[in-house]
Amino acid sequence: MKKNLLIISGAFAAVLVIASCVNSVPAVKETAIVSKDSLIKRGSYLVTIMGCNDCHTPMKMGPKGPERDMDRMLSGHPDYIPISKFDTTTTKNWVLFGMSGTAIVGPWGTSFAGNLTSDATGIGNWTEEQFKKALKQGKFKGLDGNRTILPPMPWENYVNIKDEDITAIFTFLKSTNPVKNIVPAPISPDKLTAYTR
Numbered sequence: 001m002k003k004n005l006l007i008i009s010g011a012f013a014a015v016l017v018i019a020s021c022v023n024s025v026p027a028v029k030e031t032a033i034v035s036k037d038s039l040i041k042r043g044s045y046l047v048t049i050m051g052c053n054d055c056h057t058p059m060k061m062g063p064k065g066p067e068r069d070m071d072r073m074l075s076g077h078p079d080y081i082p083i084s085k086f087d088t089t090t091t092k093n094w095v096l097f098g099m100s101g102t103a104i105v106g107p108w109g110t111s112f113a114g115n116l117t118s119d120a121t122g123i124g125n126w127t128e129e130q131f132k133k134a135l136k137q138g139k140f141k142g143l144d145g146n147r148t149i150l151p152p153m154p155w156e157n158y159v160n161i162k163d164e165d166i167t168a169i170f171t172f173l174k175s176t177n178p179v180k181n182i183v184p185a186p187i188s189p190d191k192l193t194a195y196t197r
């Protein structure tokens with residue numbers, strides 16, 4: 001009986017050893033071939049959940065009130081929408097979004113959300129390296145020596161973004177409908193004061 005038990009436990013131990021050997025065989029590495037389609041899909045997903053449309057896609061008036069103008073998706077502040085004059089004595093200490101949601105007034109002056117579409121007036125001619133520098137280091141147009149991107153672009157939130165996410169977002173943006181739109185240059189705060197005179 002004792003001998004039998006020994007044989008059984010011996011066999012069990014052998015099975016365990018074999019099992020652990022099987023487990024330790026390294027898994028066949030999957031080659032990371034990511035198709036362009038899946039990159040675009042992931043980029044679109046990231047852009048949606050990261051709220052890029054909130055500032056970069058202009059609003060238009062729809063049947064139920066203001067809605068995103070998806071024909072102009074991510075094209076930034078439309079060049080045909082003028083900035084109305086306003087009294088900076090009342091707006092002082094406030095941050096205000098224009099009706100389009102793409103022009104924003106604050107202590108830094110007025111900033112206009114950039115054109116992120118695949119058009120040449122957007123990011124059509126940008127390299128991925130430029131895009132990375134804009135998003136992670138807040139460099140305007142992603143070029144060294146350029147000014148820092150103004151608020152409320154939340155680039156500080158993106159400093160830890162992974163390279164593969166940058167690639168996905170950039171691939172998606174390059175696949176967007178090109179919208180020709182030259183976004184106006186920001187207006188400095190002292191210029192805004194001048195508007196009220």
Ligand code: HEC
Pocket residue numbers: 047050051052053054055056104111112113114115116131134135139140141142148149150151152153154169186
């Ligand atoms: C809260 C509003 C807001 C959100 C959200 C936002 N942006 Fe911006 N973004 C802006 C504004 C405003 C500017 C222009 C600032 C300036 O002129 O310095 C800008 C500028 C940029 C620029 C630089 C454009 C250029 O020509 O140099 C890039 C690139 C950019 N945004 C990408 C994104 C992406 C990608 C997302 C989402 C992950 C995003 N932004 C989310 C407001 C926003």
